[in-house]
Amino acid sequence: MVNLECEPIVAVGAIISEIPLVDSLESNPFEMLEDGMNVNVNGNEGWLETKD
Incomplete structure (x- = not known):
């Protein structure tokens, strides 16, 4: 999961x-990721x- 700023409840989950x-x-x-991209x-x- 990638967040700009994580809410505490999301972090706990x-x-x-x-x-x-x-x-x-x-x-x-x-800015570099697009929908559907796979990331580690x-x-x-x-x-x-x-x-890749």
Whole structure:
């Protein structure tokens, strides 16, 4: 899950559901991402990368 700014209830839901989550990235990820793109999300380190 990728968020610009995560609400606490969303963060709790992601933790409980074990869904990787990143927010407050250095740059706006939605400027480079398009609908339907596959990405790898590393919630522990706080990064994401697009899959080719």
